[in-house]
Structures are given as structure tokens and as C-alpha cells.
């Protein structure tokens with residue numbers, strides 16, 4: 216018999232998470248996680264916590280949709296649940312303009328493929344019923360484009376990412392919703408990167424039937440918890456009539472544990488799967504933090520600090536191509552152009568966790584999730600400038616810091 220391999224206990228260092236996600240977890244969330252006692256998934260306070268989370272989620276999403284709850288897992292778990300309403304042979308138009316909407320479009324192709332289409336190319340099916348519209352990296356999906364394609368295709372479903380984190384672009388949600396209403400299409404939105412950052416209410420977008428987000432970006436609850444989802448009654452009716460090929464990620468069945476049964480709120484959830492009291496308590500605290508901050512104020516804070524970061528890297532000679540307020544996507548200037556991966560690697564090696572783009576072209580992504588203070592932005596800017604200088608750039612960090620100071624002191628001065 217060989218000896219079992221037992222490794223030393225795993226230690227993971229604290230890094231500065233300054234990428235597209237995950238964002239830094241608030242100590243209050245970690246405390247809620249660690250202070251929770253062991254309680255089973257049907258214990259009264261766990262069930263009450265889930266009902267309270269459901270109610271807070273409705274405020275965060277800005278909706279009266281009864282079917283609003285969390286899907287255990289990551290962003291793609293919530294997206295999988297939402298996209299499960301798509302059945303083999305369903306007609307779908309998917310707009311893709313970066314890494315994540317590209318993966319979502321693949322999920323859609325897998326779900327809409329007939330058995331023969333799936334067998335023909337199992338890992339990358341190309342079903343005849345799905346149209347994928349490719350929008351170049353760095354560009355947004357426009358309402359005009361959505362209107363054009365939906366008018367021609369008249370599909371059952373249309374899909375788009377609200378904020379495409381791969382390229383840092385905001386897509387036209389209102390244009391998408393309007394086109395869905397006009398052509399009788401059920402819209403599905405990946406709101407993984409926008410929920411908890413932008414101030415929007417999903418009930419203002421009646422063309423969208425299904426929404427999915429994630430725990431680790433705007434909601435800031437990485438201790439792996441819940442991907443928020445919300446579905447309209449017509450979406451739920453469609454699933455009720457046609458079913459879906461999943462028990463666990465079934466949009467109707469998964470809702471039961473959150474106290475949503477047969478389209479109604481009930482006093483306590485019924486068993487769907489074993490939820491963790493630790494996760495429920497952490498998620499509950501994360502939602503409390505965001506609602507206490509206030510959706511509108513939080514959105515303003517992100518926009519204000521993103522502008523400080525954007526102006527600073529622009530002054531360093533970088534070319535910013537994104538328009539999201541939680542993330543800056545940029546090309547390096549002059550001699551450093553083309554060395555984006557190397558710079559990101561150097562930063563990551565010293566615990567400064569920025570990211571390259573995951574699909575071509577290679578760009579640098581710097582995120583500010585839960586880093587919305589002058590001190591945090593100043594730290595990020597200085598680490599980034601130093602990394603550029605270490606590779607031979609000639610960034611005048613003193614001038615850059617003066618610029619940052621100006622941004623922040625001007626904001627503190629009372630308005631005339």
C-alpha cells in the first residue's frame with residue numbers, strides 16, 4: 216500500500232483583486248459566513264433568511280417578479296437556469312460582443328440543438344434554429360442592430376449581455392427590450408456584470424423575460440453563494456407549459472426553497488436541495504450592504520471613481536476602449552503596445568490582480584469592484600504606473616498623483 220498524499224494546509228494570500236471579478240469581499244460578509252452556526256437547510260432561521268434575501272433581491276433588481284431568487288453557484292449557474300427554458304429546436308437570436316456573451320451563445324447553441332445537431336459537433340454545436348450575431352470586440356450591441364435582426368428573424372427568444380465584461384462594453388438594454396416587445400420575442404439578459412453596479416430596474420424593460428446575475432461582481436458575495444435571477448410570469452408560464460431538461464436548475468422547481476410555490480409567495484420554503492446556512496447568511500449580509508449603500512448612490516460612486524482611474528491611465532498614454540463603470544479596458548501606449556500579457560503577468564506576480572482580455576485582441580483590464588475610495592484608486596493607479604515604468608515607460612507618477620488629487624479635491628469642494 217502506498218501512503219496517502221497529505222499536503223500542508225492550503226494558504227491563499229490576500230491579493231488586490233483589481234480585475235473584472237471577483238471583487239473584494241466585505242469583512243461584514245465574511246463575518247456573517249464565519250459566525251453562522253451549523254443549521255440544516257430546513258431550520259427556521261435559514262428558511263427565514265432565504266425569504267428575506269428574496270425580498271431584498273426584488274429591491275436590488277427593481278422588480279415585482281414573484282420568481283426572483285438565487286441559484287446556488289456562480290454566474291454561469293444562474294445563466295444555465297435561465298437558459299434552460301430554451302429547448303431543442305427553439306429559434307433564438309444571440310448577440311455576442313465578447314468572451315462572456317460568446318460563452319452564453321455556446322450554452323444557447325447546446326440547449327437549442329436537436330439530438331442530431333448535438334451529435335454532429337458535440338462540444339460546439341451549430342443548430343440551424345440559432346442565429347449568432349457577432350459584434351466586434353470593443354463595440355456595443357446597438358438597439359438598431361437588435362431591431363433589424365429581430366424584425367427579420369422573429370425568433371422565440373433573443374439573448375444579449377447587459378454589460379459585456381470581456382471587452383468592458385455596455386449594450387443597449389432599452390433598445391433590446393423595445394425590439395423584443397415590438398416583435399413578440401422573449402428577451403433573456405446576462406446581467407452578471409451590471410447588477411449591483413448600475414442603477415436600473417428590470418421592470419422598466421418589459422421585453423426582457425429572464426435575467427441572470429452572479430455572486431462575485433456587483434453583489435460582492437464570493438464565499439460561493441447565489442447567482443440572482445428573476446423571471447416574468449410569461450417566462451414561467453412558458454416553462455410550465457413546455458418543461459425543461461433539468462431538475463436542479465429548473466426555474467420553477469429551484470424557486471421552491473425560496474418560498475415561491477405555484478406562482479405564490481409562501482411562508483417558508485420547501486426542500487429543493489441542501490442549502491448552506493453559511494452561504495445564506497453571507498448572501499443576506501451582502502444584500503444588506505448594497506441596499507444600505509443605496510443602488511443610486513453606489514452607481515454614482517462607481518462612475519465617479521472609474522472616471523478618476525480612466526483619466527489617470529489616459530494621462531499615462533493608455534487608450535481606454537471600455538465604457539463600463541466598474542472596469543477599464545485599455546491598450547498600452549507606444550513601445551509597450553503588444554506587451555499587455557507580460558505587464559499583467561508582472562502585476563499578478565506581486566499580488567496586484569489585474570487581467571488581460573480572454574479573447575483577441577489582447578488588452579489590459581483593471582477593475583474597481585469594492586475599491587471605490589480615493590485611497591484604493593490611488594493605490595491601483597500607482598501600482599499600475601510603476602509596472603509600466605518597470606517595463607521601460609516614462610510615466611511621471613508625481614504628475615499622475617497630482618491629477619488624482621485634483622479629481623478628488625475638486626469633488627470635495629462645495630458647489631457654487
Ligand SMILES: *Cc1c(COP(=O)(O)O)cnc(C)c1O
Pocket residue numbers: 236289290291292315316376378379380381405406407408429430431
Ligand atoms: C463574469 C461573467 C460571467 C461568468 O460568471 P461566473 O461567476 O464566472 O460563472 C458571465 N457573464 C458575464 C457578463 C460576466 O461578466
